[in-house]
Amino acid sequence: MQRFLIRVALLGLVAVAAGLWITRPKADGAEVLAGLTADAGRGEMVFTAAGCASCHMAPEAEGEARLVLAGGQSFPSPFGSFTAPNISPDPAEGIGDWSALELWNALHHGTSPDGQHYYPAFPYASYIRMEPQAVVDLHAYLQTLPADATPSAPHAVPFPFNIRASLGGWKMLFLRPGWVMAGDLTAEEARGRVLAEAMGHCAECHSPRNALGGTKTGADWLTGAPNPAGRGSFPNLTPPALDWSQDELVEYFTSGFTPEYDVVGGHMAHVVENLAQLPESDRAAIAAYLKRLPLDG
Template sequence: MKRLLSIFILLLAALAGGAIWLTRPQPLSPEALPALTGEAEAGRQVFLAAGCASCHADRGAEAQERPILSGGRRIESPFGTFLSPNISPDPVHGIGQYDLAGLTSVLTRGVTPDGRHLYPGMPYTSYVRMELQDIADLKAYLDTLPASETPRQSHDLALPWSIRSGIGLWKARYFDSAFVGAAPSRQIERGRYLVEALGHCAECHTPRDGYGGLDRDRWMAGALEGPGQPAAPNITPAVLDWDKGQIVWYLESGHSPRNETASHEMESVVAGIGQLPREDIEAIAAYLKGLAPIQ
């Protein structure tokens, strides 16, 4: 009996080891990407739409032309506390040594250039849909920002979530690059890209299961607890009854039709999105109005 139990334990260990090996982090090599030249001016628009400053800059710096991305913001979750890293161009404490392949690995694979899984507190589950030229432009802009020597801080996570190698198994279950919303027009297609890829709105506004995976059947139907805020509301047409013009005004100004002001993490989001071209904000509004209504 003891022999059978030992064999069973060994088989389980072998299966677990094999699964972890199959889902090991695999960063992109530079040879896997086409030669692209990024433009910093276009990259700033990507930076604003992607809300990078919302997590990686000091509060109030989201609207600055050249924010210092020293990280350190605390992101509370049911699995523990994530601390955003330094993504300034500092070569030691930031990402100054990343090439395009390294940044692409982070954004579309959730893998660091040196081969470590990133936790999905960094929304690569949305950024996986980013276009490569946008990543090249973003890198060009990030390279122009001030360097910070602020050291990275460790996450505060409980077992088993603190075992980073297990993230590969989580990715195998939940990592999906497919868009969710329909795109019946070019405007809505642009809005879908801004919302589902760059803006990563679903990361807060879509409910999750017990392991942190998004419930794609309840897309944008609100979450009881969003990262860094008490609650993320349902923003499908079943609840969000604003017209397109009212949505645009809110995203530009932070003021709702009910004279409420954007607060919590949404304040940071508006600080970035409000600087986008008007046609992009209108595209976001068109996408939201076209979502399936979910109560």
């Protein structure tokens, strides 16, 4: 019996070790970005479309202060409360010493430079669809922003969700690089897909989630979801629930006014601020993408 128990224990240890190896944080090598030349001007558009400042600026920051990415905003969820970190170019407290490859691995794999899993409150489940060129350009632009030495605040995540090793299993289940809207798209719709599914990460708020926090796709894609902070919900973006015309959507993305002359509020106000800085063709592309919804199950 003692030998049997020892064998069972050893098999258990082997299984745990194998599981940890399979679900270890992934990272790509330098070849993924080889031959790419960074353009900070293009990177500014990526930064704006991705809404980096909306989450990583200091709480209540306005105007030019929005470009000081000191972090500190809190984002409650059923799994705990997550605090946006400092991603300014400060080399000690921010990400000033990150390489473009380290930024790629954070955005694409949810892996930190020191080889740890990031929580998916950082929307890498959407950013995984970003192209290498966009990440290289974004890295170049981030380096031009003001540095800030504010230390990043810790998350408030209770057991068992504070066990970061478990995130490897979450990634195996839910981290997928492919597009959600497949099929034969126009050039405008394809551009809208890049903005909505990747950089703009619309599904992070507007798609329902399963019990493990994975975003539902198929017929559930962008059909609305409860606010994880517990106040209200995010609306359904699929027709016929959203019956605005493409022109009305473009106007909303530009001015924040709905066809009923209501005005955007809450966190969506930051999204509209970002969208309004993009070329009108990009706002029209997002609208065209939304008009192609809903997806089949």
